[in-house]
Amino acid sequence: MFHRLPVPDGETVSFTIDGTPAEARVGDTVAAALLVNGVPHCRTTPVSGSPRGPYCMMGVCFDCLVTIDGVGNRQACQERVAPGMRVATQMGSRELDR
């Protein structure tokens, strides 16, 4: 996983990952926040169910898809963590209710 270099204190932001409270630094993308919180993979694929994590970090690969505040298929590398945000790892394809 990833850890943060010693940097000047930044503002932290609280959110949840699959219901578990977590913290990130203001400005972190959701993908960065998942990596620094030790989440091994953010989704499984609809085709084979294999685990995937962030790969390109610039919106190209769509491997970091997660559910954010109830909406599925969001690109974790393109969204910033917001206070109280509910991030959920996404198993398989997006479903009708998210």
Next chain:
Amino acid sequence: MTASPMTSQKPADLVVIGAGPAGLAAAALAAGHGIRTLLLDEQPAPGGQIYRGVTRTPIGDPRVLGPDYRRGQDLVAAFESSGAKRVVGASVWSLTRDAEAGLEIGYSVAGAGTLIQAPRVILATGAMERPFPIPGWTLPGVMGAGAAQTLLKTSALVPDGPLVLAGTGPLLWLLAVQYVRAGVSIGAILDTTPRANWRAALPHMAGFVRSSYAIKGLKQLREARSKVRVISQVTGLRALGSDRIEAVAFRRGDGAEERMPAATLLLHQGVIPNPNLASAAGCAQDWNPDQLCWMPRTDVWNASTVDGVWIAGDGAGIGGAIAAEHQGRLAAVAALSAMGVLDGAGQDREAAPIRKALAGATRGRRFLDALYRPADQFRVPEDDTLVCRCEEVTAGQLREAVRLGCTGPNQTKTFLRCGMGPCQGRLCGTTVTELIAAERRVPASEVGHYRLRPPIKPITLAELAAVSKDDIPAVAAER
């Protein structure tokens, strides 16, 4: 997701898409001439990928990211004082040309879609990392070196060990040096540069030694090599693990097989133009046999084949950040001339110093292209390797489809769903073209590329439904 109704409007005379070096320089120059200029960018802060987070990076020690990175601050400052407007967090999903309405751009900010008319457009959508298809490259913990650098620039995040870097090209060495300076321990750098590349690069050496890359590049190589174990001429690279990467296996230059533990494997073998928006807008593309990628066809003013659309920076062919700036300015000068702000003589006068600077910035590029040409086996992988990560299609399946009569990338969609996942073929497109070309024993140019259509980014039906009928853009531009 909530969506506000889309409206079609003409907020600017020139719209620039992308806030990297090309887009920032283009917008600043145009706005400086009093043209109403609008810059659309996907990120919350300007800089593109090369200067990602340059105005707000949490990394305090300037040695870590280096002086080249800080050049981005000057570009941003020049843009901000130019009077150009910008929309941040804008994901552009279409660019179409309608005979009556002209150019129309569709983009969304936080789930709300907007359509704007734009008399002139400069695309500065930059580059992406070249796909690096090896067995196991979809395992969590395997990422692009550029991706890891983004985490470093924007969030000061670095990988836990054991860490392995693998591949070829300047960015791999730059990242290694940045990690070394930040105190990050690197287990090994697996250099996949084929020895034969030196022979091909040698004739271009004279241009390279006079370039700004030479001294800088050699210093980086020396610094990385002094601190990290470097294994040369690596082949047969694969990532091993079940739910995430646990080890890396490879063959060394001396033929010996080696295996080492890895929690993170960072792959890199150069960058290629990010093709989707230009392609979906109907801009013609050509295969570049030296850079091994599709490139939009542009003239000496960076004009594309679609009237009113210019393409500048790495999105028009890889030339690096400094060349991108100058190309952005050239395109802006051409757009100003097309708008009647500059006459022919004025256009040439403005362009002369830019062209001179551009020539300087591209010096040495041919040497780099030849030296860091990725090995065939890492561009056209063996049968068991996934090519399309989204739909999980292997090289073997693609070869089988070719044997059954599949002649090009667009047919692989119907045969295999290859390229039809959420990334819309961005990541696998280059590999699919080269693999089919190799299998058919014809040039890549004959095989062709994926045909792309808007929207080039997934948008919800709610967003689309909010477009009133009058505002529905012309589907598929000239092609």
